[in-house]
Amino acid sequence: MAELKTTVSVSLEPFKLEREFRVSHAVTSQVHLLHLVLTGPDGSAGSGEISADSAFDQNAELIAQEARDIVEQGFSESELSEVAEIEKALGSWRGRVSGPALLLAEMALLDRCARLRDESTWEVLRLPEPGKIQLLHTVPIGEDASVRQRPLKVKVGGAHDLEVIESLQGQAGPIMLDVNEGWDRDAWQKLSAAVQSLAPAVLEDPTKDETLLEEIKESLPSTSIVLDESIHDQRDIERALRIGVGANVKIMRMGGLFPAIQSLQRLRQNGRTSMLGSFLEPANAVAYAAQLNALADWTDLDGHFWISGDQPTMQYWLDSSRSGNPVIDYRKYEQHA
Numbered sequence: 001m002a003e004l005k006t007t008v009s010v011s012l013e014p015f016k017l018e019r020e021f022r023v024s025h026a027v028t029s030q031v032h033l034l035h036l037v038l039t040g041p042d043g044s045a046g047s048g049e050i051s052a053d054s055a056f057d058q059n060a061e062l063i064a065q066e067a068r069d070i071v072e073q074g075f076s077e078s079e080l081s082e083v084a085e086i087e088k089a090l091g092s093w094r095g096r097v098s099g100p101a102l103l104l105a106e107m108a109l110l111d112r113c114a115r116l117r118d119e120s121t122w123e124v125l126r127l128p129e130p131g132k133i134q135l136l137h138t139v140p141i142g143e144d145a146s147v148r149q150r151p152l153k154v155k156v157g158g159a160h161d162l163e164v165i166e167s168l169q170g171q172a173g174p175i176m177l178d179v180n181e182g183w184d185r186d187a188w189q190k191l192s193a194a195v196q197s198l199a200p201a202v203l204e205d206p207t208k209d210e211t212l213l214e215e216i217k218e219s220l221p222s223t224s225i226v227l228d229e230s231i232h233d234q235r236d237i238e239r240a241l242r243i244g245v246g247a248n249v250k251i252m253r254m255g256g257l258f259p260a261i262q263s264l265q266r267l268r269q270n271g272r273t274s275m276l277g278s279f280l281e282p283a284n285a286v287a288y289a290a291q292l293n294a295l296a297d298w299t300d301l302d303g304h305f306w307i308s309g310d311q312p313t314m315q316y317w318l319d320s321s322r323s324g325n326p327v328i329d330y331r332k333y334e335q336h337a
Helices: 060-074 083-093 099-117 161-168 185-198 210-219 234-242 257-269 283-290 331-336
Strands: 007-022 027-039 045-052 137-139 152-155 175-178 202-204 224-227 246-250 274-277 298-300 315-319 327-329
Touching: 007 060, 027 060, 027 099, 045 060, 045 099, 045 283, 060 083, 060 099, 083 099, 083 257, 099 257, 099 283, 161 185, 175 185, 185 210, 210 224, 234 246, 234 257, 246 257, 257 274, 257 283, 283 315, 283 327
Parallel strands: 137 152, 152 175, 175 202, 202 224, 224 246, 246 274, 274 298
Antiparallel strands: 007 027, 027 045, 315 327
């Protein structure tokens, strides 16, 4: 392969959250922000920005090195501007590097490719227009769930689950419970009556135990069961389909838009609930994922509010007025608020 003339720079910096974010098995107080910039010999540029959270086994320094290796070792100069070549080359790295590294590289590569074509990234990928991004309001473990916003996602899987679930009884929906695989059989036996009475619209990641998962699914006929933490690639999507449940697709885990598109399409083709999710990520990374909004049943892309300092909202749009990766646009929401 000829020497790459495009330059690659990667930086990372720690970012401390204003308050801790708690789920059943992890507490996040700090993330690292990673930024990758490609600059071509003609001056054309592309950039990607993600976060790494050690609470979810994401090693920022390793991700940075892997992303650099993908671009510097995986491409010839001509391949950097062709969508099909980018997808093919990135595919050759799957299983060899982490999902976050693939996402960071893909984000910068497609940003530059789209800018060279004077199109938005979602247009280059021939995706449907993202439209209005309708969010879920997420309440972490330990925080007050008596809020007005809907749809509401409440994190459970802690010591006070029964109290939290009972407090939601009789409230307007849609209400979702996200367990982060935090229930075992003993917990479910204590909580099953309350959960069945609540009949949440979605129950996300109730357990790691597949036998128990089947029992939970059968006891909640009107609730969509969705897997999250076990969803890393297309094989996991196929497993979810085999056991008759949906999936929360996170492009950080999947390794970019290319595999996420395939996963969301498979879920829709099979009539299973699909959710588009995120970790605690910078606004640019969330906007990048939101390009898939039209392919998902639910969009849970509010992780940037913990980092960006933006005022939380329940809706936003994407600004695609400039070529390349879009950015979040709150102006339409403010006009309709």
